[in-house]
Amino acid sequence: MISVDHRLAVQDFLVAEARLLDHRRFEEWLALWTDDATYYVPIRVSRKMPAPDVVEEIGLFDDNKQSLTLRVRRLGTDVAWAEDPPSFTRRFVTNFEIQPEEGGEVRVRDYLLMYRSRGDGGVHDLISGEREHVLRVEDDSFRLAYRRVVLDQASIGTKNFGVFL
Amino acid sequence: MQHGGLASVSVTDRIRETVLPEEGRVPMFIYADPDVYALELRRVFGRSWLFVAHESEIPDPGSWVQRTMGEQSVIVARGEDGIIRTFLNSCRHRGMKLACEDFGQGKMWRCPYHGFAYASTGEFMGTLVGAPYERIAYPGGLDRDALHLIEARCERYNGLVFATWNLDGPSLEDYLGPMRWYLDILVGRAEMEVVGVPQKWVIPCAWKFPAENFTSDAYHTATAHAFLAKLNLTKGVDFGRDGYHVDPGNGSGLGIGIHPEEDGSYFPEELHEEYAANLDADQLRLLHRIKNFHGNLFPNMSFLIPNFIKVGDQWISGMMLRLWQPIGPDRLEAWSWHLVEKNGPDWWKRKGRATYVQTFGMSGMFDQDDTENWELQTKNAVSSLPRDDEVWMHFEMGIHLEPLGDEFPGPGDVYDGKYSESSGRTYYRHWRELMLEER
Numbered sequence: 009m010i011s012v013d014h015r016l017a018v019q020d021f022l023v024a025e026a027r028l029l030d031h032r033r034f035e036e037w038l039a040l041w042t043d044d045a046t047y048y049v050p051i052r053v054s055r056k057m058p059a060p061d062v063v064e065e066i067g068l069f070d071d072n073k074q075s076l077t078l079r080v081r082r083l084g085t086d087v088a089w090a091e092d093p094p095s096f097t098r099r100f101v102t103n104f105e106i107q108p109e110e111g112g113e114v115r116v117r118d119y120l121l122m123y124r125s126r127g128d129g130g131v132h133d134l135i136s137g138e139r140e141h142v143l144r145v146e147d148d149s150f151r152l153a154y155r156r157v158v159l160d161q162a163s164i165g166t167k168n169f170g171v172f173l
Numbered sequence: 174m175q176h177g178g179l180a181s182v183s184v185t186d187r188i189r190e191t192v193l194p195e196e197g198r199v200p201m202f203i204y205a206d207p208d209v210y211a212l213e214l215r216r217v218f219g220r221s222w223l224f225v226a227h228e229s230e231i232p233d234p235g236s237w238v239q240r241t242m243g244e245q246s247v248i249v250a251r252g253e254d255g256i257i258r259t260f261l262n263s264c265r266h267r268g269m270k271l272a273c274e275d276f277g278q279g280k281m282w283r284c285p286y287h288g289f290a291y292a293s294t295g296e297f298m299g300t301l302v303g304a305p306y307e308r309i310a311y312p313g314g315l316d317r318d319a320l321h322l323i324e325a326r327c328e329r330y331n332g333l334v335f336a337t338w339n340l341d342g343p344s345l346e347d348y349l350g351p352m353r354w355y356l357d358i359l360v361g362r363a364e365m366e367v368v369g370v371p372q373k374w375v376i377p378c379a380w381k382f383p384a385e386n387f388t389s390d391a392y393h394t395a396t397a398h399a400f401l402a403k404l405n406l407t408k409g410v411d412f413g414r415d416g417y418h419v420d421p422g423n424g425s426g427l428g429i430g431i432h433p434e435e436d437g438s439y440f441p442e443e444l445h446e447e448y449a450a451n452l453d454a455d456q457l458r459l460l461h462r463i464k465n466f467h468g469n470l471f472p473n474m475s476f477l478i479p480n481f482i483k484v485g486d487q488w489i490s491g492m493m494l495r496l497w498q499p500i501g502p503d504r505l506e507a508w509s510w511h512l513v514e515k516n517g518p519d520w521w522k523r524k525g526r527a528t529y530v531q532t533f534g535m536s537g538m539f540d541q542d543d544t545e546n547w548e549l550q551t552k553n554a555v556s557s558l559p560r561d562d563e564v565w566m567h568f569e570m571g572i573h574l575e576p577l578g579d580e581f582p583g584p585g586d587v588y589d590g591k592y593s594e595s596s597g598r599t600y601y602r603h604w605r606e607l608m609l610e611e612r
Contacts, residue, residue, distance in 0.1 A: 017474035018206060049536075051369065051370055051372060052272070053274075053275045053276070053370055054274055054275045055274050055275065055276075055277070056273075056277070057276075059274075063369050063370045064369075065368055065369030066368045066369030066370065066372075066511055066526060066530070067530055068372060068530070068534070068535045068536055069530065069536050070526065070527045070531065071527075071529040071530075071531060072527075075210055075527070075531045078404070078531070078538070079531075081404055082400045082404065082538055085399075085400050085404070087399040087400050087403060087404045088400060088541075089397070089541075089542050089545050089546075090541035090542050090544065090545045091541070096354075109437075121224060162275065162373065163373040163374060163375060163506055164372075164373065164374035164375070165374075165375050165376060166374070166375075167374070167375070167376045167542040167544045168374075168376075168535060168536065168540060168544045168545075168550060169535050169541075170536075170541045
């Protein structure tokens with residue numbers, strides 16, 4: 009059983025993180041990540057039960073702090089066409105399962121639903137997935153040390169991942 | 174050109190009159206016109222050799238993958254006898270899909286609708302094997318041979334598996350022609366293997382835009398991928414220029430970026446011996462100078478060894494194969510496989526995989542820019558359809574250049590410097606020929 013304070017602190021952190029991304033405050037978002045961060049999105053496949061439907065050998069994201077930094081620096085240039093003009097995004101973060109703190113770290117699982125709309129035609133993409141995080145406790149708050157996102161599509165229905173999950 | 178109302182012009186007449194790559198122009202309507210697309214499925218995808226799998230994806234007897242030729246679902250399977258075949262993924266009884274998974278392993282497929290079963294070699298094995306119902310339902314028996322799975326021609330080159338419905342057309346080797354010399358460098362230099370599974374995602378763009386980009390467009394890199402120079406990851410805006418433009422004929426094309434010979438090879442030393450055993454001296458010398466290597470095998474299989482990027486003190490690159498799988502006139506499903514040398518050192522595999530995912534594919538910093546261009550080109554192509562006067566695409570780059578002679582050892586028309594659209598013009602000549610070929 010975790011305390012209400014612990015639960016609220018973790019939820020507030022992840023909700024605030026989603027808000028940084030939706031508001032394109034990428035430099036502040038990047039600062040949330042630890043130097044040894046891992047950010048991984050494996051590939052989902054259509055298989056019959058009981059075969060595993062997640063392939064780990066290769067991903068849709070396979071990043072560390074260095075490559076996340078490069079992505080953010082790129083978004084800061086005036087030639088990042090794929091997100092300039094930017095997508096309108098809204099990240100809904102729910103269904104938190106929060107572990108007690110252990111060794112200065114907190115493991116969390118949540119669900120992500122991202123709404124993404126770009127350009128005209130009145131259309132949008134929905135990106136849905138389950139996320140696993142390791143948050144590192146630091147000065148009364150947290151930093152992101154690990155994130156893994158299992159998406160709910162084998163063939164991804166958005167034209168690129170110029171957006172973070 | 175004025176058509177005086179497009180309703181009066183057949184799509185083949187319009188193609189004949191307006192697809193003029195020899196003059197450096199191609200009309201925009203051909204990219205996303207539904208009538209053009211319907212004809213392409215029959216005359217381009219129905220007659221060309223199509224890439225369907227890499228051997229390493231189906232390593233064992235009984236292993237198979239589900240793939241698509243044009244819009245037709247097929248099963249590419251290594252039979253229990255070890256032979257790789259390609260079948261229409263359709264039960265001979267009522268046309269239900271036999272394989273509904275992305276990949277699998279087994280001795281047979283049993284249709285989930287009425288139980289018609291097929292061996293991994295395509296032979297019909299009966300319905301509900303071992304049950305008495307078949308004798309009641311079909312007292313006269315079933316014609317086993319007539320119910321054999323519909324099989325495409327299937328051949329291999331350097332681990333790449335191709336299939337075609339053109340049963341009496343050229344062999345795969347003849348179809349590939351001069352391209353074989355370059356495919357040797359790409360996937361024949363060592364034993365290659367697919368890492369994991371392909372990434373798949375849907376791009377709202379017409380399939381020929383990315384195919385022509387990989388065929389002949391080295392010029393876009395300085396603009397579309399300008400962030401590289403802005404972030405000082407490359408020396409300047411001309412990183413796409415030095416090297417060769419290759420027009421091997423048959424509608425395929427390549428661009429080979431090279432670095433100075435004195436810089437030495439960017440490929441790992443641990444593999445040099447294997448490379449030397451698989452390539453001739455000219456191929457080997459070119460391989461070791463590669464900075465990047467892109468191309469498209471007509472109609473829709475692209476490949477790329479992207480720019481080597483220096484990570485720490487090592488030059489890293491992660492190669493890929495692509496399929497631009499049409500799912501309508503203005504949409505495609507992109508498939509992207511990462512391949513690596515099976516006997517490569519761990520650092521090469523580990524860093525190559527990460528570099529590939531970060532720079533290319535669904536989330537890749539390069540691919541994001543590209544999908545943006547192809548999507549918005551497609552929107553304009555759709556809107557050009559109802560016009561009576563054609564909207565022309567400019568295809569003149571390098572039109573007056575002469576190919577190199579003996580100073581380049583590889584086959585095909587090879588041009589000094591990557592800036593040319595020569596192979597793009599050949600792409601549309603070949604496309605036009607197929608589209609106008611009556612049978």
